[in-house]
Amino acid sequence: MEEAKHFIAGEWTLPAQLETIPVIDPSDGQPFATIARGTAPDIERAVAAARDAFAGPWGAA
Numbered sequence: 001m002e003e004a005k006h007f008i009a010g011e012w013t014l015p016a017q018l019e020t021i022p023v024i025d026p027s028d029g030q031p032f033a034t035i036a037r038g039t040a041p042d043i044e045r046a047v048a049a050a051r052d053a054f055a056g057p058w059g060a061a
Helices: 040-055
Strands: 006-008 011-013 020-024 031-036
Touching: 006 040
Parallel strands: none
Antiparallel strands: 006 011, 020 031
């Protein structure tokens, strides 16, 4: 299975902690993928990236 990552500032980045959450298929109750578990540092990076993007040309549109 692929590494679970976050998409922040236009790039796939590893989470601050390498914890994952299983994604469960509701039709059979079995896990079919994993996603990265976000923590406070991940959220802070994402919010900072969003603020930077909004302060640039994208936010003026």
